[in-house]
Amino acid sequence: MKLASIPVAIEDKINAGILAVSEDRIEGFQRDPLGKIAALSGVPVQTVIERLSAMLRAGVIRRIRQTLLATNLARGALVAWQIPPEQLNAAFEYMYREDPFSGHVVIRSTDGETAGSKFKLWTTLKVPQGFDLAKHCDYLLGRVGGTSYKIMPACRLFALGVGHVRRKGLIPGSMAEVPAEVLDTEIVKLNDLQWKILVALKREFTPEELSCDLWQPRALQAGVDFNTFCEVAEELSRLGVIGRFSTFLEHVKPLATGERVTQYNALFHWAAPAGREIETGQQVGRFHIMTHAYWREGGPDFGNVNIMGVAHGKDKNLLLEHKAAIDRHLAAMGIPIRYTNVFWGGRSEIKPSEIAPQAYRDWCVKAGLDPRAMGESH
Secondary structure, three states: OOHHHOOOOOOOHHHHHHHHHHOOOOEOOOOOHHHHHHHHHOOOHHHHHHHHHHHHHHOOEEEEEEEEOHHHOEEEEEEEEEOOHHHHHHHHHHHHHOOOOEEEEEEEEOOOOOOOOOOOEEEEEEEEOOEOHHHHHHHHHHHHOOOEEEEEOEEEEEEEOOOHHHHOOOOOOOEOOOOOOOEOOOOOOOOHHHHHHHHHHHOOOOHHHOOOOOHHHHHHHHOOOHHHHHHHHHHHHHOOOEEEEEEEEOOOOOOOOOOOOOOEEEEEEEOOOOOOHHHHHHHHHOEOOEEEEEEEOOOHHHOOOOEEEEEEEOOHHHHHHHHHHHHHHHHHOOOOOOOEEEEEEEEEEOOOOOOOHHHHHHHHHHHOOOOOOOEOOO
16 A cells, blocks of 8 residues: 555544554563454554554654653652742743653643642653762753753552543543552663663654564664573563553544544642552542553642642543543542642643663763762662
8 A cells, every 4th residue: 555545634534543552451571462453453463563653653643662661770859949930931942952861741730739730841850870860960050041840750550551542432431440559760771782682672663663573673783693682671571671562643643644542641630648558549540531640759849749640631621621530530539638629731742761771870970970979869
């Protein structure tokens, strides 16, 4: 089929079937991830390759890659930044374009003046093993002319997976039969071979690379044979540092087809009782609307919230109905919430955070910094 004639709209029945699987249902390392997508979606593998390649070329899919559970590979946090209004857009641009360790960069607002509403710029930040998160934030703060920041590392994770297509049409209150699984955030130490394989694994795929033989070229790049590559990748999966093989759609901006996957990005905050953070997070994370849910300590700046989660949708009021259903459920479970809030996402860009220690050393040299001075304080 000619490229121009291959449907790329996400509303196309075949594409929707593929995306419902490919966004967040291919867990861990798979030797044939495209074959797995085909099996689960019921679409022939050559059609899967053809459609994903076409959607990637058209910009409907923004990236296809093997994801990592980077919270187990690098010190990471959600960081809220207080930036003078006149410098906010320049700070956004710097974090997105110039800092390889900042991932999701978003400008957020609240419906009125609330705890933390002075923090308009939010980023996810990961600093490779051996380097100091606060020192990196200090450097960024100076570069963008900010006044303060708040580092909020994840103590536990309860939900992690986007799945926009799969979540379309969810009714408020839709949830799993059991509480969400608790994911730990302990850092895993890797050897040189494991890092070499990991770096080759995580690089984004071009349309031309999509085939039934995805990993052989990556094995060659890593300088190992195919079986060694797969065995190390499977070992990394067992160590809990491999996420999913995923396709990523644009969160907010219109796609090349003019379609919107979502329009609103809501960061929900809850202040659960001390000692019940894990229980509360498991209850929040079981709701199907939640793409992310985690235990992060917001401190006094944010009303001492400790459970946060992200949901996306096209209708703001419907998202608030989803949150209201979660609030009612928490009350029914006997979990008193002292305070809650919603931060709405506006301008947003997403890129994978660099997590390799050598990449950080190289960045330090380029930035005129001594890598030893940026090391972890003991």
